Amino acid sequence: MPILGNFLKTAVELSRRLTPAPSAEEAQRKELDGLLFSAKDTAFGQFYNFDAILDAEDTQQAFRESVPIFDYDQLYDRWWYQQQKEPNITWPGEPDFFALSSGTTGKEPKRIPVTEAMLDSMRSVSLAQIKSLANFDLPPEIFEKEILGLGSSINLQSRRGHLEGEISGINAHEAPEWFDFFYRPGRDIAGIDDWDERITKIVEKADQWDIGAIVGIPSWVLQMLQAIMEAYDLDSIHDLWPSLGLYATGGVAFEPFRASFDELMDKPVYYQDTYLASEGYFAFNARPDTNAMQLALRNGIYYEFIPFDESGFDGTGSVKDDPVVLGIHEVEADKDYALLVSTCAGTWRYLIGDTVKFTDLELHEIAISGRTKYFMNVVGSQLSEEKLNAGITHVSDELGVPINEFALAALQREDGAYYHQWVIGTEDDLPEDKACSLLDSFLAEANKNYAVARNKALAEVRLLRVPVEQLYDWVERRKKKGGQVKIPKVMPADDMQDLLEMIK
Numbered sequence: 001m002p003i004l005g006n007f008l009k010t011a012v013e014l015s016r017r018l019t020p021a022p023s024a025e026e027a028q029r030k031e032l033d034g035l036l037f038s039a040k041d042t043a044f045g046q047f048y049n050f051d052a053i054l055d056a057e058d059t060q061q062a063f064r065e066s067v068p069i070f071d072y073d074q075l076y077d078r079w080w081y082q083q084q085k086e087p088n089i090t091w092p093g094e095p096d097f098f099a100l101s102s103g104t105t106g107k108e109p110k111r112i113p114v115t116e117a118m119l120d121s122m123r124s125v126s127l128a129q130i131k132s133l134a135n136f137d138l139p140p141e142i143f144e145k146e147i148l149g150l151g152s153s154i155n156l157q158s159r160r161g162h163l164e165g166e167i168s169g170i171n172a173h174e175a176p177e178w179f180d181f182f183y184r185p186g187r188d189i190a191g192i193d194d195w196d197e198r199i200t201k202i203v204e205k206a207d208q209w210d211i212g213a214i215v216g217i218p219s220w221v222l223q224m225l226q227a228i229m230e231a232y233d234l235d236s237i238h239d240l241w242p243s244l245g246l247y248a249t250g251g252v253a254f255e256p257f258r259a260s261f262d263e264l265m266d267k268p269v270y271y272q273d274t275y276l277a278s279e280g281y282f283a284f285n286a287r288p289d290t291n292a293m294q295l296a297l298r299n300g301i302y303y304e305f306i307p308f309d310e311s312g313f314d315g316t317g318s319v320k321d322d323p324v325v326l327g328i329h330e331v332e333a334d335k336d337y338a339l340l341v342s343t344c345a346g347t348w349r350y351l352i353g354d355t356v357k358f359t360d361l362e363l364h365e366i367a368i369s370g371r372t373k374y375f376m377n378v379v380g381s382q383l384s385e386e387k388l389n390a391g392i393t394h395v396s397d398e399l400g401v402p403i404n405e406f407a408l409a410a411l412q413r414e415d416g417a418y419y420h421q422w423v424i425g426t427e428d429d430l431p432e433d434k435a436c437s438l439l440d441s442f443l444a445e446a447n448k449n450y451a452v453a454r455n456k457a458l459a460e461v462r463l464l465r466v467p468v469e470q471l472y473d474w475v476e477r478r479k480k481k482g483g484q485v486k487i488p489k490v491m492p493a494d495d496m497q498d499l500l501e502m503i504k
Contacts, residue, residue: 024297024364025329032059032302035342038117044079044090044348064304064325069340069349072110083113083346084160090346091115097156099167099278111164112278117344119174121300125281128296129274132286133246136270142245145212148184150221153198155191167278168216184209195476199224203231211241217251218261219405219472219487225264236266248284250274252486253368253389254291260402275368279352280343283366292365295328300344303328305337308355308372312338319351319372333358336384338372355384376490378410378418381458382449385489392424394442395435401428404468405487409496410458417459421496423503425468425487436463466503474499 033054040050048067056062075090083089084098091113101110151168158164165173172183172190180187185202192198206228214221225237234240247261247269254273261271275283275293280301283293295303305326306312312323319338331337339352356366370385388408396403405425410418422439424430440461444451450458471487488495 023329024295025327027297028302028328029060031298031300032063032342035300035302035344036063038344039091039346042088042090042092042346043082044346048348060327063342063349067349069306069319069323069325069351071351075348075350076111079346080111080113084111084162090348091117091344094162095345096162097170098159098162098164099170100164101166101278110278112167112347113345114167114170114278115345117300118280119171121344122171122276122281124299125284125296128299129248129272129284129286132284132294135287136246136272137288138245138270139243142212142243145210145243146182146184148209148211148214148216149190150202150214150216150224151190153191153193154187155193167276184211195220199227203227207232207240209241210243212243213246213248214244215248217486218249218254218257219252221247221249222257222260222264222404223472225261229264237264238267242267244269246270246272248272248274250276253385255389255393256396256403256406259396260404263402275366277352277354279341279345279347279350282339282341286363286365290359290365292359292367295364295366297328297364302342304340304342304349305331305356306340306351308336308338313372328364331358331361333361336369357386371490376408376410376420381420381443381447381453383443383447387443387447387450388489390446391439391442395438398438399430399435401426401430401435403430405471407471407487407489407491407496407499409491409493411493411496413459418457419460419462420458421500422461422463423471423496423499424463424465425471426465427467430465432463432465435465436461439463464500464503470503471499474502477502 036045036050036054036059039045040054053059053062053066079090083095087094093115095113095115097114098111099114101112149168149172151172152166154165154169154173156163156165156169156173163170175183185205189198189201189205192201202224228234228240229237232240238244245268249271250273254271258271261269270288273285273291273293275281281296281299282301283295285291286294306319306323307326313319325340326337334357336355336357339354339356341350341352342348351372353372355369355372357369359365359367367386376383376388388406392403392406403424403426407423409421411421412418422436424435440454444454475487491499
């Protein structure tokens with residue numbers, strides 16, 4: 001009988017019931033006040049007069065009026081670059097870490113400061129996520145099993161007096177020693193930089209572990225599980241790890257991968273979505289029967305929301321000079337908002353690049369609906385990443401073919417007319433003409449702007465099926481494999497041409 005597991009499960013349930021829940025507006029006001037007070041003596045706080053903002057009758061409104069909206073280049077060039085050399089720039093002291101944003105192109109990675117306060121914030125949200133497991137019907141023995149985390153290398157690089165790496169690698173590097181007791185693959189394997197070598201070591205050790213939960217980006221976790229099943233000639237991953245009951249996913253939309261994961265299982269597994277970015281741990285799925293994620297409102301992060309429409313953005317996806325900006329208590333359900341964050345890492349009114357949609361205002365649950373820049377609008381089609389994912393899921397369901405990755409770009413024919421070029425990654429046979437027709441019809445019905453474009457400037461739609469490994473090879477050639485590296489859903493034309501040339 002799993003005595004320890006029953007004890008831990010009961011403790012999680014009791015902790016959840018005893019945790020108070022103030023109103024979202026009150027919680028967020030306190031977070032903003034705390035952030036402003038902590039940073040008021042920094043160079044940033046003095047330049048934007050945080051003391052005066054704190055003395056204002058309406059702190060939130062004064063904050064909006066006093067501090068401009070920043071994108072990465074603006075914040076890095078003026079402030080974060082200095083923070084790598086001098087203390088007290090945007091947050092007290094000097095950050096020990098800078099997170100290298102995974103990005104989706106071969107350009108220089110973004111460097112996001114990670115302070116000790118931010119590491120504490122992420123640990124706090126992780127604890128809240130663990131408490132939320134009381135809402136899931138998990139067997140007690142799962143609390144005694146090991147956790148397999150598949151993230152970036154914990155072998156961080158030294159630069160200008162701080163350490164650099166992707167955020168999952170930083171978090172694993174800074175995990176407390178007691179975590180090693182049940183963390184797999186362990187620090188030695190997690191420190192291997194080469195992705196293929198790391199997977200080989202994981203496969204070698206897999207039969208020595210008793211895994212109850214897995215954490216990682218679905219594209220790379222799927223590859224790992226498939227490699228393990230092939231090496232041990234398994235019909236199901238549960239033949240090796242019978243207690244596996246939870247997979248915490250994140251980084252990219254999970255739905256395109258669901259069918260492929262289901263094929264590997266012969267027992268129920270809860271898929272728990274998470275929203276962990278280089279800038280902070282923002283949300284996690286807190287209950288079953290939904291893919292929506294609950295915002296973390298009391299963990300050193302202040303959120304603002306810009307309507308992703310003509311009141312906030314122009315037709316190219318760029319934020320307007322004076323956009324409408326809303327607080328947590330002002331948002332509406334089922335509307336797209338670009339996310340602004342201010343955090344305990346010295347990130348101020350930062351346009352994260354994601355768009356979110358509130359699915360439940362009472363529980364403050366969101367779904368990531370896309371990217372402000374990663375939406376297809378070259379000829380007015382206005383396709384969000386949410387719609388693209390829905391279209392791919394529709395094709396996958398209709399044809400019974402799991403589709404794990406895809407990419408889209410608008411290209412021009414020799415006559416100057418535009419067409420949409422899709423590249424679909426799957427190991428199964430896919431009737432390309434049928435898939436293209438299904439995708440085109442679904443998007444025309446789901447989005448009136450797309451339907452209009454198809455009758456005017458968007459001349460045709462083309463679709464190419466490739467083994468998913470070819471997409472990963474393209475990413476590796478431009479950047480690297482594994483960790484938190486992602487396939488861009490919407491590509492610039494030059495990148496798509498480069499991908500097509502490599503496929504040829």
